[in-house]
């Protein structure tokens with residue numbers, strides 16, 4: 001994967017001095033990098049008049065949401081509270097889409113009260129409930145059908161979502177029934193088709209596969225005289241976890257160009273995206289300190305003060321993040337298992353990682369933590385909830 005712009009995100013000595021004065025662990029957000037990323041998204045998507053919604057669940061830190069809102073991205077929400085948060089942060093109701101397999105009545109009512117742009121719906125029973133709740137308010141809900149395109153994204157099994165056996169979306173063989181059901185629903189207006197095949201997708205060919213499937217599915221609808229006003233292809237663009245310093249900004253240009261090359265839109269049809277990880281992933285770093293270095297059998301353990309309570313991705317998805325020792329000036333290297341303090345064996349950030357000789361008190365940076373990091377923090381073991389600095 002290559003990127004549109006490269007610059008170093010290594011920390012300056014001022015930043016490191018500042019880290020030393022703060023209580024670890026904490027998330028450090030580089031808002032300049034976030035701005036550059038947002039500029040790149042904006043510029044490259046505007047070229048084709050594409051609409052980009054930021055997927056809130058990747059990071060709902062207030063400073064980050066407010067900054068993203070200034071770049072006029074829409075909001076992709078997956079809960080009623082995310083819809084409320086979007087309104088609070090200044091996103092307008094026409095910019096909000098609401099997805100999720102298990103929307104509660106309360107959440108649907110919140111979205112109806114806020115007149116959001118579109119519900120991305122995942123089943124007939126859900127459509128029935130939305131229709132009923134909208135009728136009770138004398139409103140019409142705009143809906144898109146989330147269709148399961150049966151496209152495999154080559155990513156971790158826990159973050160692939162576009163296969164028939166996944167819980168997400170409506171399968172193709174159910175569509176006839178959905179159209180029959182929709183014909184009787186007076187309070188929903190069918191305006192779009194929605195897809196989302198997974199996350200951390202680094203091979204653009206997977207998105208090409210999605211485009212080709214979308215074209216087939218559009219033809220299926222076209223044969224039935226149905227043209228919706230927008231297609232939403234979801235998110236999933238991956239980031240470079242191995243070399244964040246070399247590739248701080250994903251190649252949005254190639255991403256949008258691929259859709260322009262392969263997706264067939266009908267006249268006036270809008271194309272929407274929901275990007276999360278690719279927007280916030282690289283701007284966040286988890287800063288931690290080494291508590292103890294302990295002798296092991298094959299490698300030593302560097303036990304740090306951050307754990308799965310601050311960053312659960314390694315334990316949950318077997319994810320790897322690049323790690324740097326920000327303090328040591330040692331020219332000798334050794335292998336370490338970098339582990340957290342939590343009473344779980346999966347609380348491990350790296351196995352047999354080569355690091356310069358590391359000692360108690362050294363600052364450790366775990367890179368590329370801006371997406372699905374702080375949002376998934378917990379207080380397991382009754383730990384303090386992790387803080388953020390900018």
Ligand SMILES: *Cc1c(COP(=O)(O)O)cnc(C)c1O
Nearest residue numbers: 055196199235236274275276277
């Ligand atoms: C999580 C999610 C996204 C964002 O995915 P990223 O991989 O972070 O870009 C987009 N759309 C839906 C429906 C999602 O659930």
